[in-house]
Amino acid sequence: MSRPCSILTACVRRSKPLLTLAALLAIMPGNIAWGKEASWLLDASSIGISVGAKAPAFELRDQVHRMRKPASLMGPRGLVLVFIRSADW
Template sequence: MIRTLSLVSALALLPATALGQEPSEDALNAKAAEAEMAMEAKAETPQVGLPNGAEAPVASFVDTAGKTQTLETLAGPKGTVIAFVRSADWCPYCKKQLIDLEAAARPLAAAGWTLVAVSYDPVDILARYKADKRLSYELLSDEGSAAIKAYNLLNTDVKAGSRFVGIPHPAIVFVNADGYVAKTLREEGYKARPAVDLVIETAEGL
């Protein structure tokens, strides 16, 4: 791949060339490397979600029993796998994902991770869905979407006043036992979700 010097780097060299001084090869290489690092750092920071290594936000949730939970109370020995979903009430893709993730609950626990799912749904909706589908892992209510916002997953394309205000971009976030984001899995759009096998493999590799 051909790499070119950024405009900022080129402008930084103007004073020397204006004085008739030819910039050294080392100076050119240093400027090019600096520009490349800046571009790579920007590329590694996702526009949706938090970057790997970011400290997980302090957040609280309400479980299906009505009890307030935090990552500290939820985490397994390795950490917590959080599936952010849009709704267990009206989103068919989320409902399917929640059912599919049941197959991941035990393997994740065996690998030291606690699996939970988070949505903006009220507790009663989540409790009913969990019971109906006999899910073994916990569904957590983030009514008001405070955690969804803190994890930089809020879907801001939703029109004000819509019943969908507060939904997240679907994502699976691995928060390690030290309280840092270890990995985030996402697919383009809202219909496709990370495969269960990939979720398990990712957890086992962290």
């Protein structure tokens, strides 16, 4: 009696990756379609400054709470700023 159970258990173990893949493939088309439908909600080019435009003057605190301006961070080849929007720091 234990033999059929062990065979069944082995079959289930072997098929878990396939079941996971099948589940991912089943939900993926919906996510792709959702992204296409939602693209009209926000046109990224309509907000912020355009690529290559001069950034407005600003002053922000760094990780040790010193006030920094772009000029204080600029190197000989310029400055690259990356802003990351986060829900919670």
